Amino acid sequence: MQPLSGQSHDLTPSKVIILDRDGVLNEDSDDYIKSLDEWRPYAQAIEAIARLTRHGWTIAIATNQSGVARGYYDETTLQMIHDDLCERVSAAGGTIAHIAYCPHGPDDGCECRKPKTGLLDQIQHSLKLDSLQNAWMVGDSRRDLEAGIAKGCHPVLVRTGKGRRTEARGSLGQARIFDDLAAFADYLIEN
Template identity: 40%
Template structure:
């Protein structure tokens, strides 16, 4: 089984300063839904791992989260794409749970549910905490320069801002991609030379 773990906010949909608390606030990033469709057609089963601390903070409830995901699934379906499951952490940071990224609990749950060794499961997201959670769980980690990492973009024509302090925080071996569509291109073309790829220093 080819299984892939993606972050949600800032990776699949536009990031917000607060929370995506209703379907009206969920807006897909350009090309993201189509990227999932291409991954699906390439044999990849896609699941999401997302922190949703707005539930623990009382900003929105499970019914609102389900409504957001219902919209997401409908929009994915319109382009022939599918997300198999959404694994989410509902806790606030002060709860000190094992499932809130950067802890690896969500990834471990996914590995158990699908019965796939996490070393064989790439994980891509736009936040450092997603990358750290993936690496802690043993997944090959990929950082996307969207959402929380969009500020790391360099001038047009080059991928990364030079000497950005966040780069020193990347787990060794982390690969960096411009966006979810760019990551999908890379993953679907593993037998071809991968251009524009950056690996964090060991």
């Protein structure tokens, strides 16, 4: 199942949420998520995406996947993981509008690896938005938040994945902090 793209009908940046993947939607690993068997989604995150979708939010994903450049897994394996993610979200009643990923290593000099904004630029183009001003960027690392801030997004740190370590380092500025994606979804839906 491919993520939907080009959902341009009545999209406003204030109803767009961009999510990092590892540590936000699934358990992260310092050894990388190299196979579908190693990919363990958080049930609460899948349900949170579904609830947000039902409340009119457009969900996209921006994920650094340097394991491709390092040779730990290939893009076919990455697509299998993303297909599984989309199927789980769909089964829960939600939709992922677009998945953007960077397959490059940290020293490749690309424009897509967060904290650069190339992945967010891809999402903006795919969703046919004039800007991402006032969209939400949710991540568990400083580089996620920095990419979002550079595009005018509201930064959100979740404490799952590497989030607690990121929070402990401090200096997160304007970022809102939530225990997990479900708590952030509760906040948006209630407000």
